[in-house]
Amino acid sequence: MREMVKLLSYIKQYKGMFTGGIFLMICMVGFELAGPLIAATIIDNHIKLGEGKILIRPILYLVGLFLTIKLMHAVTSYYAQIVLVSAGTRAIQQMRLDVFKHVQQLPIRYFDNLPAGKVVARITNDTESILQLFASVIPMFMVSILTIFSITAIVFYIHVWTGIVMLLFIPVIIIWGVLYKKYSNENNHIKRERNSDMNAMINESINGMPIIQVFNREAQIKNEFEKINDEYYDSASGLVKLESLTGENLADSIRSLVFAILVYIFASAFLGDTGALTVGLMYLLVDYITRFFNPLFNIISQLSIFEQARVAANKVFEMLDAEPEKEEGHALDTFNGNISFRNVNFSYDGKRDVLKNINIEAAQGETIALVGHTGSGKSSIINLLMRFYDPDHGAIYFDESDTKQIDKQSLRQFMSIVLQDPFIYSGTLLYNVRLNNEDITEEEVLKALEDVGAGPLMARLSDGIHSELAERGATLSLGERQLISFARALAFNPKVLVLDEATSNIDSETEQLIQYAMNVVSKDRTTFIIAHRLSTIQHADQIILLENGEIKEQGNHAELLALGRDYSRMYEMQMG
Ligand SMILES: Nc1ncnc2c1ncn2[C@@H]1O[C@H](COP(=O)(O)OP(=O)(O)OP(=O)(O)O)[C@@H](O)[C@H]1O
Numbered sequence: 001m002r003e004m005v006k007l008l009s010y011i012k013q014y015k016g017m018f019t020g021g022i023f024l025m026i027c028m029v030g031f032e033l034a035g036p037l038i039a040a041t042i043i044d045n046h047i048k049l050g051e052g053k054i055l056i057r058p059i060l061y062l063v064g065l066f067l068t069i070k071l072m073h074a075v076t077s078y079y080a081q082i083v084l085v086s087a088g089t090r091a092i093q094q095m096r097l098d099v100f101k102h103v104q105q106l107p108i109r110y111f112d113n114l115p116a117g118k119v120v121a122r123i124t125n126d127t128e129s130i131l132q133l134f135a136s137v138i139p140m141f142m143v144s145i146l147t148i149f150s151i152t153a154i155v156f157y158i159h160v161w162t163g164i165v166m167l168l169f170i171p172v173i174i175i176w177g178v179l180y181k182k183y184s185n186e187n188n189h190i191k192r193e194r195n196s197d198m199n200a201m202i203n204e205s206i207n208g209m210p211i212i213q214v215f216n217r218e219a220q221i222k223n224e225f226e227k228i229n230d231e232y233y234d235s236a237s238g239l240v241k242l243e244s245l246t247g248e249n250l251a252d253s254i255r256s257l258v259f260a261i262l263v264y265i266f267a268s269a270f271l272g273d274t275g276a277l278t279v280g281l282m283y284l285l286v287d288y289i290t291r292f293f294n295p296l297f298n299i300i301s302q303l304s305i306f307e308q309a310r311v312a313a314n315k316v317f318e319m320l321d322a323e324p325e326k327e328e329g330h331a332l333d334t335f336n337g338n339i340s341f342r343n344v345n346f347s348y349d350g351k352r353d354v355l356k357n358i359n360i361e362a363a364q365g366e367t368i369a370l371v372g373h374t375g376s377g378k379s380s381i382i383n384l385l386m387r388f389y390d391p392d393h394g395a396i397y398f399d400e401s402d403t404k405q406i407d408k409q410s411l412r413q414f415m416s417i418v419l420q421d422p423f424i425y426s427g428t429l430l431y432n433v434r435l436n437n438e439d440i441t442e443e444e445v446l447k448a449l450e451d452v453g454a455g456p457l458m459a460r461l462s463d464g465i466h467s468e469l470a471e472r473g474a475t476l477s478l479g480e481r482q483l484i485s486f487a488r489a490l491a492f493n494p495k496v497l498v499l500d501e502a503t504s505n506i507d508s509e510t511e512q513l514i515q516y517a518m519n520v521v522s523k524d525r526t527t528f529i530i531a532h533r534l535s536t537i538q539h540a541d542q543i544i545l546l547e548n549g550e551i552k553e554q555g556n557h558a559e560l561l562a563l564g565r566d567y568s569r570m571y572e573m574q575m576g
Pocket of ligand 1: 112354
């Protein structure tokens, strides 16, 4: 129910539209129920079979009224639908925006165990299911409940016994609904889980397509997907079976049973001495009884959509409830570029320290190279520097401010990063360099690209910086993507630069290009480089050799060679 309360807060924002839609629906129900009343009046008051008279004029008048009411019913139904669907779509638009905005603010830690495809499913499929709730299920529930109450009141007024029989069936139908919900819940949960699993798998397999194809994993991946798809089918068909079982067949059976009982009651009332029922009233009762059951069955048939939307809402709100990165701490107005790690310990899972007693003093403009075997903790140092995570012990200082006390956004405005596999967004080259930051002019973007040596790349693209790049830079080489990423870093003019050197075997010409770009971008900035090729960091001010999360050696190239330990051995090996 918690999710329903939260959904209400979204409805509240568009309460004018929702109230208008509901008002139209109330009118619609009124028009619908007025029809049989007119028919009954015609039968009882204007067709006088005993006297062999049919009063044409009033009948024509009432038929005209009947047609007008039908027309009004159609018009109110049309507008109610439009208003409610628009209000629902607006509410969902807001919710989608909220989820998307919230996802941007979630700490990196949140995504450690959450595949991207699942996040996508939350923002797209789940919000779409909730739309069904606003646009069709809730309005339909309201119309149905209103119709049920109105009919019950009228029927009680006309003939109390018929009303009592009808009311007796309401608990039966409520129990039916509760049982339905119980059995459908489980299938619904599995269905949604498998749906987001499929999304996650599609997303991962598209991103990892080259690996899948090179390692001939197509069949295995297909089998894995098939398994999830089958589970999805099983839960979906379980729901369909349940719906078929509790749907029209059962509905018809109950309706027939009620009719059988009522025919008996009617017959006694009609034939009895009391003369309680006229032909017109009987027509009215039969018509209303038929209409009485339709909304009940409509509610039941929509329960599965209601359940699906409730589960979806639960998932969306779970994500919205996830604690965003805290916006606490003061702004860092000025920063010269001095960074120090003091006695830093860090663990991702709270059990195993992946960084132990790390001490680094990086003065303004210095280049610090981090080297070490895979898993030694290089990226973890960068993760702490960017404040994707915070140290468990010790602290990191920007000039003399403890980074834990500084607002993250304010801290990151001084930093740029060039990743090993640079991310290229679908959009123009211009967009990819300035990332929509209008403070960076086109001239500055052009200059940044020229400065890092991306001139030939621009010349090759037909529309220069306005050329569209493929998603993830699929049509560019790794070296070209790196250059764009360097230009991005340069255009943002950071105080601190983080470079994650490409590990792949790039050819020596590209290496030279990248080395050149690296020198341009790192000039006069405090730079942290995760280095894999020791040849590229010989001029670094400090080289830090990590092993199992600890600093083993620290000094410049000459000092570490002179030590004659691991660094010099690694260097000799790499130099052949
Ligand atoms: N998100 C994470 N959750 C849990 N453990 C992690 C996470 N990221 C890294 N680790 C672990 O932390 C340790 C240090 O990893 P880190 O990525 O810092 O190494 P690295 O030196 O950068 O390695 P590489 O050169 O291979 O990138 C490794 O044992 C790794 O398994």
